[in-house]
Amino acid sequence: MAKHKTPMLDQLESGPWPSFVSDLKEQAQRRAKNKEGVEFQIPTDVVEDLLGVLELSFEHGRTHWKHGGIVGVFGYGGGVIGRYCDQPEAFSGVAHFHTMRINQPGGKYYKTDYLKQLCDLWDLRGSGITNMHGSTGDIILLGTTTPQLEEVFYELTHNMNQDLGGSGSNLRTPSDCIGSSRCEYACYDTQGLCFDLTQEYQDELHRPAFPYKFKFKFDGCPNCCVASIARADLSFIGTWKDAIKIDQEAVQGYIGGEFKPNAGAHSGRDWGAFDIQKEVIGLCPTECMIMDGKTLKINNKECNRCMHCINVMPRALRIGDQRGLSVFAGAKAPILDGAQMGSLIVPFIEAEPPYTKIKEEVIEPIWDWWMEEGKNRERLGELMKRQGLQRMIEVLGVDPDPRMVQEPRSNPYIFWKEDEVEGGWDRDIEEFRKHHQR
Amino acid sequence: MAFISSGYDPKQPMKDRITDIGPRKFDEFYPPVIAKNKGKWLYHEYLQPGVLVHVAESGDEVYTVRCGGARLMSTGLIREICEIADKHCGGHVRWTTRNNIEFMVDNKSKVKPLLDDLKGRKFKGGSFKFPIGGTGAGVTNIIHTQGWIHCHTPATDASGPVKAVMDELFADFQDHRMPAHVRVSLACCLNMCGAVHCSDIAILGYHRKPPMLDHEYLDKMCEIPLAIASCPTAAIRPSKVEFKGEKVNSVAVKNERCMFCGNCYTMCPSMPLADTEGDGIVIMAGGKVSNRISAPKFSKVVVAFIPNEAPRWPRTTHIIKNMIEVYSKDARKYERLGDWAERIGWERFFEKCELEFTHHLIDDFRDPAYFTWRQTTQFKF
Ligand code: HEM
Ligand code: HEM
Numbered sequence: 001m002a003k004h005k006t007p008m009l010d011q012l013e014s015g016p017w018p019s020f021v022s023d024l025k026e027q028a029q030r031r032a033k034n035k036e037g038v039e040f041q042i043p044t045d046v047v048e049d050l051l052g053v054l055e056l057s058f059e060h061g062r063t064h065w066k067h068g069g070i071v072g073v074f075g076y077g078g079g080v081i082g083r084y085c086d087q088p089e090a091f092s093g094v095a096h097f098h099t100m101r102i103n104q105p106g107g108k109y110y111k112t113d114y115l116k117q118l119c120d121l122w123d124l125r126g127s128g129i130t131n132m133h134g135s136t137g138d139i140i141l142l143g144t145t146t147p148q149l150e151e152v153f154y155e156l157t158h159n160m161n162q163d164l165g166g167s168g169s170n171l172r173t174p175s176d177c178i179g180s181s182r183c184e185y186a187c188y189d190t191q192g193l194c195f196d197l198t199q200e201y202q203d204e205l206h207r208p209a210f211p212y213k214f215k216f217k218f219d220g221c222p223n224c225c226v227a228s229i230a231r232a233d234l235s236f237i238g239t240w241k242d243a244i245k246i247d248q249e250a251v252q253g254y255i256g257g258e259f260k261p262n263a264g265a266h267s268g269r270d271w272g273a274f275d276i277q278k279e280v281i282g283l284c285p286t287e288c289m290i291m292d293g294k295t296l297k298i299n300n301k302e303c304n305r306c307m308h309c310i311n312v313m314p315r316a317l318r319i320g321d322q323r324g325l326s327v328f329a330g331a332k333a334p335i336l337d338g339a340q341m342g343s344l345i346v347p348f349i350e351a352e353p354p355y356t357k358i359k360e361e362v363i364e365p366i367w368d369w370w371m372e373e374g375k376n377r378e379r380l381g382e383l384m385k386r387q388g389l390q391r392m393i394e395v396l397g398v399d400p401d402p403r404m405v406q407e408p409r410s411n412p413y414i415f416w417k418e419d420e421v422e423g424g425w426d427r428d429i430e431e432f433r434k435h436h437q438r
Numbered sequence: 439m440a441f442i443s444s445g446y447d448p449k450q451p452m453k454d455r456i457t458d459i460g461p462r463k464f465d466e467f468y469p470p471v472i473a474k475n476k477g478k479w480l481y482h483e484y485l486q487p488g489v490l491v492h493v494a495e496s497g498d499e500v501y502t503v504r505c506g507g508a509r510l511m512s513t514g515l516i517r518e519i520c521e522i523a524d525k526h527c528g529g530h531v532r533w534t535t536r537n538n539i540e541f542m543v544d545n546k547s548k549v550k551p552l553l554d555d556l557k558g559r560k561f562k563g564g565s566f567k568f569p570i571g572g573t574g575a576g577v578t579n580i581i582h583t584q585g586w587i588h589c590h591t592p593a594t595d596a597s598g599p600v601k602a603v604m605d606e607l608f609a610d611f612q613d614h615r616m617p618a619h620v621r622v623s624l625a626c627c628l629n630m631c632g633a634v635h636c637s638d639i640a641i642l643g644y645h646r647k648p649p650m651l652d653h654e655y656l657d658k659m660c661e662i663p664l665a666i667a668s669c670p671t672a673a674i675r676p677s678k679v680e681f682k683g684e685k686v687n688s689v690a691v692k693n694e695r696c697m698f699c700g701n702c703y704t705m706c707p708s709m710p711l712a713d714t715e716g717d718g719i720v721i722m723a724g725g726k727v728s729n730r731i732s733a734p735k736f737s738k739v740v741v742a743f744i745p746n747e748a749p750r751w752p753r754t755t756h757i758i759k760n761m762i763e764v765y766s767k768d769a770r771k772y773e774r775l776g777d778w779a780e781r782i783g784w785e786r787f788f789e790k791c792e793l794e795f796t797h798h799l800i801d802d803f804r805d806p807a808y809f810t811w812r813q814t815t816q817f818k819f
């Protein structure tokens with residue numbers, strides 16, 4: 001018998017999509033039976049109470065969680081999110097229900113022995129409920145009590161060689177796309193760079209010293225599978241400088257219908273025979289492709305690497321060989337002044353280990369500037385807005401580049417600096433008056 | 439239950455302490471075929487919705503079966519995933535950014551047994567544990583935030599609406615009939631832990647009532663200056679208030695300035711704003727993050743408010759389902775929802791999707807609003 005009646009949640013058990021309610025209920029039963037004889041370190045009925053309090057939220061249309069106050073592990077400023085239930089008497093199992101963020105491995109690849117070890121730990125010391133994964137990328141262990149936080153951390157670090165992720169005003173857990181490990185579009189090793197920077201900046205990740213949160217995200221190409229351009233303070237997006245490689249025979253394979261366009265992504269509907277003119281050449285945003293007889297030609301100098309033609313004909317077209325990445329800065333969600341996309345600050349930089357240029361010429365100067373001049377709770381994108389892209393260019397010590405703007409300014413209100421104007425601003429009024437009467 | 443020590447000694451927290459070690463290194467977890475062919479993949483293909491093959495220069499192939507998952511997941515279910523991965527995939531598995539689970543095998547002959555195994559697994563309640571799909575020109579899993587299961591500021595639930603919407607869109611999770619990818623996401627408050635602002639369709643929880651003020655406790659439970667500083671619109675000021683005949687320190691909120699963000703509640707538990715009638719859902723549409731053909735763009739608000747209709751949010755699911763249907767019939771191949779709306783014009787979008795255009799949908803928030811008004815004679819009747 002379930003501890004709490006959950007008539008509203010029960011209605012989410014039907015339908016084809018995986019039901020989290022069914023999963024929670026089955027987990028509650030597993031805990032109650034406890035076949036393995038685990039000495040649960042937090043209440044056995046924690047999942048029952050989680051279902052109970054969620055049902056109450058469904059009834060009320062309001063959450064029953066309170067903000068956590070300061071909980072954490074010694075020496076770290078993040079990685080734990082404190083959470084208390086506002087109905088602790090009715091749902092004592094979740095009265096304290098803190099979350100731990102566990103820094104996920106690159107590409108979210110796992111071996112099962114690791115996952116099982118994590119499950120054993122979380123069954124013993126927590127609710128056995130997780131998020132695979134939170135939207136930042138971390139594995140989220142959802143719900144334990146304060147005394148278990150250090151115990152979990154100790155076991156993670158000592159037995160699993162595994163650290164917590166970031167939360168608070170620090171570097172948030174960086175995350176990456178699957179990249180070159182399984183994607184032929186990747187222009188650099190997203191997992192390599194993500195891991196390297198995560199290790200390099202452990203102090204920034206665990207000990208808040210920033211004005212606000214800071215996110216790195218790594219997309220291997222302009223398809224942006226991890227949405228870096230929309231949600232990272234610094235987005236690293238793979239790109240190339242030379243020509244798209246063309247296999248003319250494979251192009252004919254697409255034209256002849258031997259290969260399915262877009263790798264078969266449109267197989268659910270009859271869109272008619274593949275028409276390279278209409279579907280590829282006509283949709284190229286820069287109009288830089290033509291068919292010359294049986295030869296597909298790309299004017300690579302004019303290509304802006306939007307990926308469309310490569311996505312449509314992956315067997316015929318491949319990214320170029322002179323690879324690296326572009327850096328975008330300042331994306332953030334709408335609060336406060338509206339959402340911001342990342343703005344291009346470095347059109348091209350090589351991305352080979354040990355990534356020294358990326359660290360010393362991009363990341364660190366930007367952090368120095370932001371820590372010096374950023375206001376409390378001011379994201380990098382807001383500082384950029386306040387002080388201008390010009391200031392960012394100064395900080396990076398790079399030359400202005402028309403690639404950095406969508407278009408030049410349409411107002412002439414240029415704030416000239418004194419040293420830019422011949423002769424400076426100090427002038428002699430008497431000298432002027434010799435030629436211009438009062 | 440007896441306390442079991444991990445070895446940690448609270449009296450000597452620094453003893454044997456290990457810190458700053460970071461995550462496990464990705465290549466410890468690569469399946470052998472991935473480790474061998476990294477950086478040497480030639481091309482990929484969707485064999486059917488949810489099933490991919492990647493072919494490497496070496497001639498090696500890796501077959502991937504993608505399954506939808508609720509990101510809220512028990513250890514029991516993770517153990518079952520491990521069992522499947524042990525049985526079919528040499529003990530390897532991965533997750534995607536959008537909460538899908540991927541099982542990979544290195545030989546075509548291993549695909550069918552894996553598919554058969556996955557299809558047969560259901561929860562006792564009847565839903566699939568591992569529905570296969572989420573690829574290509576279809577609707578993939580919804581990326582989402584915590585909602586009522588764990589967060590303190592949500593204006594709607596996350597897991598509940600996601601389940602309700604995905605049940606409704608399920609056929610398109612398992613199909614490739616859309617003109618292009620359709621990315622749906624959900625954030626349960628306007629802090630938007632989840633890039634919903636750049637999705638084809640975004641479901642956003644929104645409060646509509648300013649915080650209540652618990653004057654009796656406010657000064658005792660909160661740092662008043664922190665609460666004031668937390669407000670993005672400077673709507674909060676310090677105030678002395680009469681409470682049961684006594685003057686107490688508290689705050690006052692200029693309600694008409696409040697944008698219902700909940701930041702003050704994060705700083706000060708005596709300023710709750712959750713409300714049964716006040717809270718609900720905003721629907722946004724037409725965003726994207728990919729640079730394919732057109733530039734990334736933000737989603738636009740197309741429905742200002744839908745009440746929370748737990749447990750299945752029928753109006754929300756209906757509006758989304760309808761919008762996707764209209765888009766799928768009207769858009770051109772490769773055209774994302776936002777590109778379609780821009781081509782036909784937003785006036786036509788509202789007409790075709792049978793959505794009411796109310797004054798709430800006209801931007802009035804700060805400078806950028808001006809540039810969203812129509813400044814050309816080019817419009818449609
Ligand atoms: C005033 C601003 C913000 C507040 C008060 C806030 C608060 C929170 C809280 C309380 C959580 C924990 C939810 C839980 O696990 O119970 C959270 C999660 C998160 N926040 Fe924020 N946040 C803010 C701004 C942001 C911004 C600007 C970003 C990113 C650009 C962000 C990204 C995230 C992410 C990625 C998570 C994890 C969500 C998940 O579990 O998937 N937050 N935030
Ligand atoms: C309290 C504030 C916020 C929190 C807690 C938060 C948290 C998160 C988290 C956890 C993710 C992880 C998504 C993933 O890896 O799958 C995420 C993704 C994202 N966030 Fe935020 N965020 C916040 C605010 C914002 C804001 C203000 C923006 C934009 C202006 C934003 C834009 C994005 C974008 C674009 C993504 C990518 C989503 C995707 O994968 O498609 N976030 N956020």
Ligand code: SF4
Pocket residue numbers: 177178179180183184185186187219220221222223224225226
């Ligand atoms: S962002 Fe590009 S490289 Fe990375 S997984 Fe997506 S398509 Fe592949």
Ligand code: SF4
Pocket residue numbers: 283284285286287288289298302303304305306307308309310
């Ligand atoms: S990548 Fe885009 S811009 Fe470049 S040739 Fe292909 S379609 Fe045209």
Ligand code: SF4
Pocket residue numbers: 583584585589590591592593625626627628629630631
């Ligand atoms: S979107 Fe808002 S309510 Fe939802 S988990 Fe994030 S901070 Fe909490």
Ligand code: SF4
Pocket residue numbers: 648649668669670671672673674691695696697698699700701702703711
């Ligand atoms: S909800 Fe946000 S805008 Fe409203 S008073 Fe609180 S902090 Fe200010």
